[in-house]
Amino acid sequence: MTHPEVQHLLDRSNRLGADPRNTNYAGGNTSCKATATDPVTNGDVELLWVKGSGGDLGTLKESGLAALRLDRMRALVDVYQGVDTEDDMVAAFDFCLHGKGGAAPSIDTAMHGLVDAAHVDHLHPDAGIAFATAADGEALTKECFGERVAWVPWRRPGFQLGLDIARIRREHPEAIGVILGGHGITAWGATSEECEAHSLEIIRWCQTYIDERGRPDPFGAVVHEPLEEVERRRRAAALFPLLRGLASTDKPQVGHFTDSHPVLDFLARERHPELAALGTSCPDHFLRTKVRPLVLDLPPDVPLDQTYERLRELHAAYRDDYRAYYERYADESSPAMRGADPAIVLVPGVGMFSFGKDKQTARVAAEFYTNAINVMRGAEAISTYQPIEEREKFRIEYWQLEEAKLQRMPKPKPLATRIAFVTGAGSGIGRAIAERLAAEGACVVVADLNAEAAATVAAEIGNADVAVPVTVDVTNEEQIDEALRQAVVAFGGVDLIVNNAGLSISKPLLETTLADWDLQHDVMARGSFLVSRAAARVLIEQELGGDIVYISSKNSVFAGPNNVAYSAAKADQAHQVRLLAAELGQFGVRVNGINPDGVVKGSGIFASGWGAQRAAVYGVPEEKLGEYYAQRTLLKKEVLPSHVAAAVFALVAGDLAQTTGLHVPVDSGVAAAFLR
Known part of the structure; x- marks a missing residue:
């Protein structure tokens, strides 16, 4: 059960951290001191709970606190040998910890443990740091606060700074806190409510002083108006x-x-x-x-x-x-x-x-x-x-x-720092690819003609630090250029391009209309070309290399019935892989393709009528189509979107860094589609 004072501490921390006027993200720390029961002696023990290293006040939970025995913490004063031993003192905090778990004690732990107050806040408000970095900050602090807030000259965070603040607290009992030169503010109180009020009072008074007495144009005259x-x-x-x-x-x-x-x-x-x-x-x-x-x-x-x-x-x-x-x-x-x-x-x-x-x-x-x-x-x-x-x-x-x-930071994931642009990512194979790349550490741009589907997938993957949606018709050159611009502004560039957008209309040759032919070639052959061209401009400008992956099909080499427009478009994509691999290799850009068999489960194409058409061709019920495809393979297993996504990851994760111009079959073994 959470100690009542710890709950007050967490509530206060979350309120303070939620307002950027009080402190920056992951900045500052808060603490409380209270008596708890020692599970070993069953007696009372004084503890300090303080925000540990890392984490953010706005989202702080009990697991983000370090709990230390206050008697052992304060006993460190007797062994401290000066500023040259600051690092040793941080290591000593580990010997003051109470129980298992919690966060590692931060460098600011001494500030909280040595100050004689039940609750302490250390924050980095912009207004407070303005005073802290002013050339005459000490005089300004005196003018603004009188004896209510003291000045501490710059000192690197550590044990000595904790001693300095503790001394000021003893010598100035009327003070509610201090301005730390070059750094921020620290405030205290007998209760969590009083401590929070004192922190907010210091911030408010600093901002009011700036607003009422400051020069109106401290950065000088305007010389460059922003662009529209x-x-x-x-x-x-x-x-x-x-x-x-x-x-x-x-x-x-x-x-x-x-x-x-x-x-x-x-x-x-x-x-x-x-x-x-x-x-x-x-x-x-x-x-x-x-x-x-x-x-x-x-x-x-x-x-x-x-x-x-x-x-x-x-x-x-x-x-x-x-x-x-x-x-x-x-x-x-x-x-x-x-x-x-x-x-x-x-x-x-x-x-x-x-x-x-x-x-x-x-x-x-x-x-x-x-x-x-x-x-x-x-x-x-x-x-x-x-x-x-x-x-x-x-x-x-x-x-x-x-x-x-x-x-101590965890090892980066395989695709950390890489930015993926996946077309047709609102459903099916594209969605699975986007999800897998994000899970492996990539930032992902979820591109789809269906804006709602793209937004849904991006939101389910994560926040805008991980995935963003863009709406794009891959047959439209201007929309592609705009989608790539949005990707670049979102993450800085692009590294992994997955040409996945596609559709299919299954008809015999004599029933295939010019519109059927044009639509499939526009989306897959033309669309892949336009996306690759726009992306290549970014890849070349970055000079970081990169990957372009085409989701082609076994149909690019397999002559199936009633499928001339789709298979011809896929064959076009397959040859684009070879052509672009030859052209872009000089820039460190690798171009590869994946040839799946029919992916029925979770497929947007099959759900939109293609499945019924292909089932009719093969004379099986539509719900049995996946099983039918599986039985004609060597492995007798159905191909799923996740299998295609795994192949994309294998191509771009680094182990195949010298591979380009390759087509990877993901078809459970269709002998007629073996590459020759």
Whole structure:
């Protein structure tokens, strides 16, 4: 049963974390202290419950808390030997844990355990960090709060910071909390309700001070008006593949695009280059955004080819600067450099491009840089923005504790960082492929003519960090181009193309109309060509290689009865595989095909009348068609959508990295369709 005070803690945490004005995603931590029964002695024991490493306040559950014995936690004061032993103190927290389970104690545990208050909040509100990063933050804190809130000069998170705050709490009993220089705020209270009220009071007073006394245009005059929305999105789609390729120089990345008002306004103003160059301050910010972004120094109306050239130049310079930053501060104990590519790219008039190991990481990086913009705006409105020194940023970015945290992360799934575009994914084989690729770590664009079906499949796969729907008629060139633009803006590019959209009309030759012929060739032969062509432009621009997979058919090589239009269209697709494999290999793009037998169960094609037509051809009841197909195979087993999806995964997951131009039969063994 959850302790009542712990439930209060969770409720408070969820409320605070639900409002981005209070703290950023996964930022800050909260705690409570209370007496519980020790199951060993059956006596009372004082415990500290504190949000552990990782997780988010807005969604915090009891499993995300670390529970520690307060007597052992406080006894660490007697063995602490100074700031040079901070890492040892974090390791010592493990010896203070009470019971099994729960989260690993974070670096901020001392802040909560040593402060003499039943409830403690440590948050990263934009308004509070604006005070924390103002050049005269201490004086501003005094002016705004008097004795009610104290100032703590910058100190790296750790045991000493906990001691500093605990001392202020003792020496200033009238204080409800502190502003932590360069960092954030900490507040406390005798009850959960009082602690939450104190946190909100500090945030509110900071914001009110900025609103009432701050300069109206802290970023200066407007010099570049944002492009109109449609043109802005087109420009973003044109730039994103290049940017993603550059940002993936050291390791593959997924992208996120942000053109919110705070971002566009910042980039429209004359002072954004100098402020961006100062970098972010709060550790939560720069750990996710790197010390500073890459900023394009061209107006938004410059021709694309010139913009591409300049971005390449700036990227090379950024990598040189980052390597120099690492070499300035690294010593023999520092972890290896993790990569010199930017996490944030700012393009005036267009917006912000952010990158990470998955879509969520990229999106959160953008949220953190938006927080940083808000911080800079607030600090410049009331003072001068002055983030912590670069050396301090390096100490945190390449902290051994941060490295250990990264090493604890689970191993990435096979398709992590890869972006799949699957046509005909609203049902049947396409749906199974989309689901399998997402399950293996890919971001998936669910493309289908049926908008409702595409939206349903995408929603069932996951949120927009995992899957997005697009509506597209693959016979329409403009719709395909727009669908690829949407995919690029959603995830930064595309890596895996699955040409699956199809239909079939089963008729004898003499009954096959020109309309029957044209429809099937338009959807499968023409549609695959158009999708592959549009996708190839993105793949080539990214310079990351990629895969194009055609879901063809055993009918591309098997001469079945009453099927001339469908089989001819599938044969066209089969030869496109060979042609494109030969042409795109120079760009590292592999093109392969899959030849399934009739997939009856779960198939959109068979459900739309094709099954009844084929059953009539073979003289079996429609409900027995799958069994009929199975019995004519060597393995005597029916082919399911999941079998085709498994073949797609096998082709794109990496073990067949040297394979291109191949057709993989997924037909349980149809001897007449053996490839020769």
